[in-house]
Amino acid sequence: MTERYDLAVIGGGIHGAGVAQAAAAHGYSVLVLEQTALAAGTSSRSSKLIHGGLRYLESGHFKLVRECLQERALLLTLAPDLVRMRSFYLPLYRHTRRSPWQIRIGLSLYTLLAGLAKDTLFRSVPRREWEGLDGLNTDDLRAVYCYPDAQTDDAALTHAVMRSALSLGARLEAPARIQQAECGDDGVTLHYHDSQPRQCQVRVLVNAAGPWANDVLRRVRPSPPHCTVDLVQGTHILVPGQLRRGIYYLEAPRDRRAVFVMPWRDATLVGTTETVYRGDPAQVRPLPAEIDYLWETLAHYFPQHRQDERQLLDSFAGLRVLPARPGAPFSRSRETILLPDREHRPRVLTIYGGKLTAYRATAAAVMTRLLPSLPDRTPIADTRSLPLHPA
Numbered sequence: 397m398t399e400r401y402d403l404a405v406i407g408g409g410i411h412g413a414g415v416a417q418a419a420a421a422h423g424y425s426v427l428v429l430e431q432t433a434l435a436a437g438t439s440s441r442s443s444k445l446i447h448g449g450l451r452y453l454e455s456g457h458f459k460l461v462r463e464c465l466q467e468r469a470l471l472l473t474l475a476p477d478l479v480r481m482r483s484f485y486l487p488l489y490r491h492t493r494r495s496p497w498q499i500r501i502g503l504s505l506y507t508l509l510a511g512l513a514k515d516t517l518f519r520s521v522p523r524r525e526w527e528g529l530d531g532l533n534t535d536d537l538r539a540v541y542c543y544p545d546a547q548t549d550d551a552a553l554t555h556a557v558m559r560s561a562l563s564l565g566a567r568l569e570a571p572a573r574i575q576q577a578e579c580g581d582d583g584v585t586l587h588y589h590d591s592q593p594r595q596c597q598v599r600v601l602v603n604a605a606g607p608w609a610n611d612v613l614r615r616v617r618p619s620p621p622h623c624t625v626d627l628v629q630g631t632h633i634l635v636p637g638q639l640r641r642g643i644y645y646l647e648a649p650r651d652r653r654a655v656f657v658m659p660w661r662d663a664t665l666v667g668t669t670e671t672v673y674r675g676d677p678a679q680v681r682p683l684p685a686e687i688d689y690l691w692e693t694l695a696h697y698f699p700q701h702r703q704d705e706r707q708l709l710d711s712f713a714g715l716r717v718l719p720a721r722p723g724a725p726f727s728r729s730r731e732t733i734l735l736p737d738r739e740h741r742p743r744v745l746t747i748y749g750g751k752l753t754a755y756r757a758t759a760a761a762v763m764t765r766l767l768p769s770l771p772d773r774t775p776i777a778d779t780r781s782l783p784l785h786p787a
């Protein structure tokens with residue numbers, strides 16, 4: 397007998413886990429298919445920040461920043477063991493692209509969008525404290541600002557959200573790969589492969605395959621609309637050395653892009669880069685030129701690393717999914733795109749892009765788009781109040 401579910405979700409990254417949790421909380425039956433392992437894709441290769449994205453204010457993405465800051469506040473209460481506030485240090489040198497007054501305006505707006513609570517306030521770090529900033533280069537330093545934002549373990553968060561979904565009745569198959577999907581009048585017939593070929597019937601299919609989203613759409617008949625996207629790789633390096641004060645938000649000396657230097661599991665994580673990637677998403681790897689760029693940035697700001705042998709503890713690359721457009725990836729929109737196969741009662745919905753931080757809000761928006769295609773069910777929980785625990 398063919399198995400039936402209200403929803404099938406393709407992808408066990410943060411978005412797949414988030415949609416599974418939201419759908420199960422609504423009372424729907426959910427099957428999640430993940431081709432390798434939970435969080436094996438982008439959701440274990442991010443910068444691991446739960447943040448509003450200070451730099452998105454410059455491009456006028458106020459709504460995105462506000463939503464992310466609201467989600468940050470919620471995650472701090474739902475997942476206090478997984479999401480923690482950190483002090484972020486923003487040093488301004490004589491050659492920094494932005495002036496102290498621009499930064500003050502940006503940080504004031506950021507604080508305002510975060511709700512002006514006591515734990516969202518920023519400050520200027522007095523000169524007498526600069527020596528204590530983990531060996532930060534003070535040549536030509538004009539000012540240092542300190543503001544609060546949050547850090548997580550992206551893979552652990554994804555696992556926690558999926559555990560929450562499973563506890564509400566969702567089912568996960570991994571490894572299991574979608575082979576083909578046929579849309580009919582009353583839903584989608586899904587062919588997938590775990591240890592053997594299988595088939596099931598679902599009312600709606602959520603494509604949360606991240607960088608593989610268009611690959612999944614190529615398997616759907618009739619062919620749904622798709623977005624033309626660029627995959628933009630972001631590399632991080634993990635190097636020895638501990639930062640005691642917090643996270644540093646720096647400008648790469650070579651091209652003035654934002655680079656974070658962060659404490660991570662008794663070592664220091666530095667990222668990220670932006671390199672347009674063409675090829676199989678599963679094969680993305682850090683490039684030697686990216687590793688050089690990150691070392692150069694680290695050594696510029698933390699001169700103690702100039703003398704160190706370049707000991708690399710680890711490096712990893714993840715893929716951003718950004719709307720295809722000419723010009724530098726840095727300036728492209730980071731808004732999440734939800735693309736249905738049809739406006740009225742969609743059968744397939746694809747998630748393009750998005751932020752780890754906003755996964756819950758994205759999942760809620762996905763459910764709102766899909767409700768007309770689903771029967772009425774009695775909700776059994778609300779994701780705004782479901783605690784998330786580490787394993």
Ligand SMILES: Cc1cc2nc3c(=O)[nH]c(=O)nc-3n(C[C@H](O)[C@H](O)[C@H](O)COP(=O)(O)OP(=O)(O)OC[C@H]3O[C@@H](n4cnc5c(N)ncnc54)[C@H](O)[C@@H]3O)c2cc1C
Nearest residue numbers: 407409410411431437438439443445574606630750752753
């Ligand atoms: C370098 C970098 C840094 C980032 N830093 C941050 C940050 O600090 N803060 C923040 O909020 N956001 C950040 N982001 C964004 C965030 O990480 C991503 O938006 C998020 O992880 C995307 O999750 P996802 O579930 O859409 O995709 P993924 O995590 O890639 O999951 C997709 C899953 O689908 C599976 N899949 C693919 N094809 C199939 C198939 N045919 N059948 C079954 N399964 C399939 C894959 O195996 C994969 O596990 C960053 C992104 C990048 C690239």
